[in-house]
Amino acid sequence: MVFDHLISYGISQGYTIWHAHGERKGEASYHAIGAQNNNEQINEGSSGMTTMLHDVFSMFDPEIVEGTGPEIRVEVGEAGVQYENRQDSNERVNKFYNILKDADEPLYEGCTKHTKFSAIVRLWNMKCLGGLSNSIFIELLEFVNELLPPGASLPKNTYEAKKYMNELGLGYEKILVCPNSCMLFWKDNENLETCLVCGASKWKQKESMDESSKKGRTNDGVLRHPAHGLAWKTFDSQHDEFASDPRNVRLGLSADGFNPFGPSSPSMNIDVYLEPLISELKELWEIGAPTYDVCSREIFTMRAALMWTINDFPAYGDLSGWSTKGRLACPCCMGNTRSRWLKHGKKISYMGHRRFLPINHKWRMMARTFDGTREINPPPTMPTPDEILEQLDDERCNDRTNRKRNRVVGSTTVKEHSWKKRSIFFSLPYWKDNLLRHNLDVMHIEKNVVDNIVGTLLNIVKKSKDGIQARLDLQEMGLRPQLHPVITAANKTYLPPAIFTMSNKEKEDLLKVIKNVKVPDGYSSNVSCCIKLEHRTIVGMKSHDSHILMQQLLPIALRGSLPKKVIEPLIELSGFFRGICSKTMRLEDLDRLESRIPYILCQLEMIFPPSFFTVMVHLVIHLVAECKLGGPVHYRWMYPVERYLHRLKFHVRNKTAPEGSIAEGYLLEELLTFCSRYLESAQTVFNRPSRNPDDSKGKVLDVRLDFTVWTQAHRYILFNSDDFTPFRMMHLEILRNTIDERHVSNEELQKRHQDQFCNWFQDYVMKMDDNERSELGHKVVMHSKGPLQVAKEFKRIVINGTKYRTRNYENGKKTQNCGVSVCIEDGPAWYGQLTRIIEIMYYDGSRYVLFKCDWADVTRGKGFKEDEFGFSLVNFSHLVHTGNRITDDPFVLSSQVSQVYYVADERCPNWVVVVKTKPRDVYDTGEEEVTDDDDDEYLVNEYCNTSNDEAIEPAIDDVVWTRNDIDGLTIETP
Numbered sequence: 001m002v003f004d005h006l007i008s009y010g011i012s013q014g015y016t017i018w019h020a021h022g023e024r025k026g027e028a029s030y031h032a033i034g035a036q037n038n039n040e041q042i043n044e045g046s047s048g049m050t051t052m053l054h055d056v057f058s059m060f061d062p063e064i065v066e067g068t069g070p071e072i073r074v075e076v077g078e079a080g081v082q083y084e085n086r087q088d089s090n091e092r093v094n095k096f097y098n099i100l101k102d103a104d105e106p107l108y109e110g111c112t113k114h115t116k117f118s119a120i121v122r123l124w125n126m127k128c129l130g131g132l133s134n135s136i137f138i139e140l141l142e143f144v145n146e147l148l149p150p151g152a153s154l155p156k157n158t159y160e161a162k163k164y165m166n167e168l169g170l171g172y173e174k175i176l177v178c179p180n181s182c183m184l185f186w187k188d189n190e191n192l193e194t195c196l197v198c199g200a201s202k203w204k205q206k207e208s209m210d211e212s213s214k215k216g217r218t219n220d221g222v223l224r225h226p227a228h229g230l231a232w233k234t235f236d237s238q239h240d241e242f243a244s245d246p247r248n249v250r251l252g253l254s255a256d257g258f259n260p261f262g263p264s265s266p267s268m269n270i271d272v273y274l275e276p277l278i279s280e281l282k283e284l285w286e287i288g289a290p291t292y293d294v295c296s297r298e299i300f301t302m303r304a305a306l307m308w309t310i311n312d313f314p315a316y317g318d319l320s321g322w323s324t325k326g327r328l329a330c331p332c333c334m335g336n337t338r339s340r341w342l343k344h345g346k347k348i349s350y351m352g353h354r355r356f357l358p359i360n361h362k363w364r365m366m367a368r369t370f371d372g373t374r375e376i377n378p379p380p381t382m383p384t385p386d387e388i389l390e391q392l393d394d395e396r397c398n399d400r401t402n403r404k405r406n407r408v409v410g411s412t413t414v415k416e417h418s419w420k421k422r423s424i425f426f427s428l429p430y431w432k433d434n435l436l437r438h439n440l441d442v443m444h445i446e447k448n449v450v451d452n453i454v455g456t457l458l459n460i461v462k463k464s465k466d467g468i469q470a471r472l473d474l475q476e477m478g479l480r481p482q483l484h485p486v487i488t489a490a491n492k493t494y495l496p497p498a499i500f501t502m503s504n505k506e507k508e509d510l511l512k513v514i515k516n517v518k519v520p521d522g523y524s525s526n527v528s529c530c531i532k533l534e535h536r537t538i539v540g541m542k543s544h545d546s547h548i549l550m551q552q553l554l555p556i557a558l559r560g561s562l563p564k565k566v567i568e569p570l571i572e573l574s575g576f577f578r579g580i581c582s583k584t585m586r587l588e589d590l591d592r593l594e595s596r597i598p599y600i601l602c603q604l605e606m607i608f609p610p611s612f613f614t615v616m617v618h619l620v621i622h623l624v625a626e627c628k629l630g631g632p633v634h635y636r637w638m639y640p641v642e643r644y645l646h647r648l649k650f651h652v653r654n655k656t657a658p659e660g661s662i663a664e665g666y667l668l669e670e671l672l673t674f675c676s677r678y679l680e681s682a683q684t685v686f687n688r689p690s691r692n693p694d695d696s697k698g699k700v701l702d703v704r705l706d707f708t709v710w711t712q713a714h715r716y717i718l719f720n721s722d723d724f725t726p727f728r729m730m731h732l733e734i735l736r737n738t739i740d741e742r743h744v745s746n747e748e749l750q751k752r753h754q755d756q757f758c759n760w761f762q763d764y765v766m767k768m769d770d771n772e773r774s775e776l777g778h779k780v781v782m783h784s785k786g787p788l789q790v791a792k793e794f795k796r797i798v799i800n801g802t803k804y805r806t807r808n809y810e811n812g813k814k815t816q817n818c819g820v821s822v823c824i825e826d827g828p829a830w831y832g833q834l835t836r837i838i839e840i841m842y843y844d845g846s847r848y849v850l851f852k853c854d855w856a857d858v859t860r861g862k863g864f865k866e867d868e869f870g871f872s873l874v875n876f877s878h879l880v881h882t883g884n885r886i887t888d889d890p891f892v893l894s895s896q897v898s899q900v901y902y903v904a905d906e907r908c909p910n911w912v913v914v915v916k917t918k919p920r921d922v923y924d925t926g927e928e929e930v931t932d933d934d935d936d937e938y939l940v941n942e943y944c945n946t947s948n949d950e951a952i953e954p955a956i957d958d959v960v961w962t963r964n965d966i967d968g969l970t971i972e973t974p
Helices: 002-009 027-036 042-060 062-066 091-104 114-128 134-147 158-166 208-216 228-239 242-244 268-286 313-320 385-392 442-459 468-477 502-517 543-558 564-580 587-607 617-628 639-650 658-676 707-719 722-738 745-766 770-776 778-784
Strands: 071-078 078-083 249-255 290-292 300-302 304-311 340-341 345-350 407-409 414-416 487-489 492-495 701-704 792-795 796-799 802-805 817-823 829-841 846-857 864-866 870-876 891-893 900-903 912-916 969-972
Touching: 002 114, 027 792, 078 792, 114 158, 134 158, 228 242, 228 304, 228 617, 242 969, 249 268, 249 313, 268 304, 290 817, 304 313, 407 543, 407 846, 442 543, 442 564, 442 617, 468 492, 543 564, 543 639, 543 912, 564 617, 587 802, 658 802, 707 745, 707 846, 707 891, 722 745, 722 778, 745 778, 770 778, 802 829, 817 912
Parallel strands: 249 304
Antiparallel strands: 071 078, 290 300, 340 345, 407 414, 487 492, 492 969, 701 792, 792 829, 796 802, 817 829, 817 900, 829 846, 846 891, 864 870, 870 912, 900 912
């Protein structure tokens, strides 16, 4: 110790170090100091760090460590070495001794292995050697900090660690350059703001949010967002100032009935409760609200506008003021609504869809086939905003005590309307000019249509639209005499079977298809629970169950159950709902759907009785027009609203005050939502993993691949990677030069190419010298050797948010996740069932997840066919190969497949119907070009070819309303 002190401090404190003669304060002095620090508890690694600091700082500033810089006093005591800087003006001196202090102090009290500085260097070394990303390094630092006792002071993230390391002087200088590469802003030109040559600013211009928004909004004729709809665009054109700032907010208002203690809704008087909301909306439009922009870090005035409302049909009437009941219930046709009172059914029928056909269409003149009248009127048109305001000026519309139907008397004609009030929304200055003020809810419309169809086909009690009252109404109207009720003996009435009437056997077959269906995980609820085979009925369907039934399952189940005349329009109606419910829609597709829906509804008018056509069925004809105005329906329907309202109702704990419970629960939820943004260690709504997080796997098994599977997997990788395309082309050219193409077909050539390429490729690379192999690249060389024999095998895996399971693993489960499909360029789509999931690894560390499947033979017609309605059917008893031979090709990359599921039908043994699916949370943002080959993205499973409407028009003298192959129904005479 005496020796170390003499070396460190010398004999005479006034001795001058002759650094110009080569004398230095010596590395030994720092070693000595480091050795004495903390009572010699820290090992030699600390002194190594101290030596490094001495070398670094003496390299740049020798006077700091040679004693010619600011005077430093070093005191050694029980607490270790204490450094005191007598002159704080030299920042670099302070940095040096601060780091030197960290290099001598233990990481925490009692630590004998590392100091703070050595620990940071060691961790940073691990990051560099291991190639850790910043995010992984941050997690590592957080984990190490959690392990250390209190008092330890490691950096919390990569930024702090990098900042600490930069104190060593290992930084760099940033030199700006002209955007046009004219000059450097350097040395004498460092402080210039513009280029001396071209005048361009050296600063990158910050793209305004408005420019970014306009740049990001594509205009390729595809509707992806309400901003692509005509209503949004028209609003922007009418209010330029509001639209100029994309930070301004467009709002939608949703309302739904909630009556926990009975039907006590305010109905049309809801405006009383909306007055505070309207007042705030006016303030947000005219004045705005100061809002902090986290991007620009400034306060701006945010304005807001109410674009539309989203409600079920009763709430539609309460908010709009147009009564959605009675003869003029349609808020789109308004005063031109075509309706008819059914005397015996005690309800109103909304038919008259022939008005929407071309003016010269022959169906317009077919009175007996429809409602007994000829149709000569054009389709109704929506009144202008001024015409609506003129109707609302009626004093009775502003009288809350008068809710009877009003008549507006004009100068020459009398026009009916169904306005019950002047809605409070018209007090908003922009409301009357909105093209789409209130949305028709596709969710409720679709459910009501499904209930009508299923209830009528299965003749469900109280849900069927065909019964004695419906037949008496037909008799009253003088229509379809074959269906009129016949009074028999013993006070009985016989109802002849209609063309849509199903036998018990047909009902059972239809229900069995739905009962036995298995859908992918997260696709829908278990619809089979709603099927009651013993009663031949469906009960307890929710809105989403009806959605899946209408768009996917019902068309499949209807095949073979009814005459083609009945099935075709129902299948086409299913395709219509799939079209308007697409996440993205082309304008030309919407035009086609808009032209087809009148034909569909007119066909249904030929089949079903007038009682079938409730106002909800009629509203279907207006849905496409609203899609053009408002964009995709998933932004404008009630599914997310209903789920949110369910969460609000869950807040009700005090049954005596449900409104207060909801308000308090909502406020607490908002506070927790805000606070949860700052919770890092707890799971919140923002960091909670999704239902199917990517790369989620079950049990992992290490397996040794046999030679056949190893070869098949390796061959597929080489033939499906662009890195090896030049070598494949080279091998093909060699084969062509070595064989006589006159005697070898192209198919045989390709077969030899697949069989021989792997071995040829390996030999080709191995024969190269080291320089040639280095030019190929490490990946190519390592892949030529093939993958490792040991691979990982899974029973299930999640890829891009989609869960896949092997066929054997999901036996006995309620869901089906083994169906896959692969589309080949210029070739047919292949359909398979997943049998194995393996992950292979090459010697360079490259990993590939491969699916081994049983592929149906789609080439020779034995394993694939299309039925008369356009459904794709596959037969897995006819496979393209077994996958057991080395020449078979059973594998496919997991990234290449899309998920499908198969629906079995006992009426077609061994054949299953293919149903395509799309991931729930995947959206087309318009970044890629939309081509004509992307039809699946818009109309998945478009069954039934509907391009020729003439083929489905019945002849006037050949109209059949009844079925002769089943018995009718005998009931008590009412």
